[in-house]
Amino acid sequence: MFFSENFMLGAGAVIIQPSSGKVVIVQDGNSWFLPKGRKDLGESIEQAALREAYEESGYRCEFLPLYHWTNAPVHSRLVYGQKHTEPLHVTITSYAARRNRPPGEYLTFWYACQIGPGAVRELGTGMPDEVGYIGHLVTYEVANRMLGEVERTVLTAARNEWIRSIEIDEQIRTAEAQREGTIEFE
Structure with a gap:
């Protein structure tokens, strides 16, 4: 259990370019990372994710709806045919005391x-x-080599859910085409 003085809330983004399959990673000297940062006072977590993504990467992005598990009310399990933009991962990192914190x-x-x-x-x-x-903007393989272990895990989870969402969309299109009789079988 944490009191407000003992936690910080932040948001991060795995930015995918669906047309190329590439991802955005950020470089600061010899460090490579996914864009992330603390939320501002009065800002929602969602707003923080988009703001941090833009500030740190220079790319304006939007949420990528995916089919993935969520424990949000009403959507307590994966529901095919309903993509959403809930967070797909949460990381917890301990930080040391500083000044008055x-x-x-x-x-x-x-x-x-x-x-x-x-x-x-x-x-x-x-x-x-x-x-x-x-x-x-780099390939998944390059990003996977450059990022640290925790961010590689986040990147891989997002990429896997994106690929799975493409597959689900294709299954849905095929099923709809079959129902409409537009697919012929040999």
């Missing part, structure tokens, strides 16, 4: 996001301490 836990809610085929990285989108951040 006691130690605690940093909870990051991770979302799947997407950019279009013609997405262009904008410059100067970060906060003053993020001016050296560079967003890169």
Whole structure:
């Protein structure tokens, strides 16, 4: 159990470009990471995810609806035919005491996001301490090599759910075509 002084809420994004299958990772010198950060006062977790994704990567993205498990009310199990944009992962990282802040836990809610085929990285989108951040659109394999273990896990989960969602969409299209009699069988 955590009192408010012992936790921070944050949000992160796995940004996928569906047209290419590439993902966005951020570079700061020799460090590579997925865009993430603390939510601002009065900001929703969802707003924080989109803001942090933009600030740190330079790419404007939107949520990528997927078929994945959620324990949100009404949707207590995977429901085919109903995509959603609930968080797909949560990480918890301990942080040490600093100045007037006691130690605690940093909870990051991770979302799947997407950019279009013609997405262009904008410059100067970060906060003053993020001016050296560079967003890169890379293959999954490259991202998997560059990221640390926790973020590789988040990336892989998002990518797997995206691929599975494509497969489910195809199954739904095939079933609908069969019902309409537009598919001929040999």
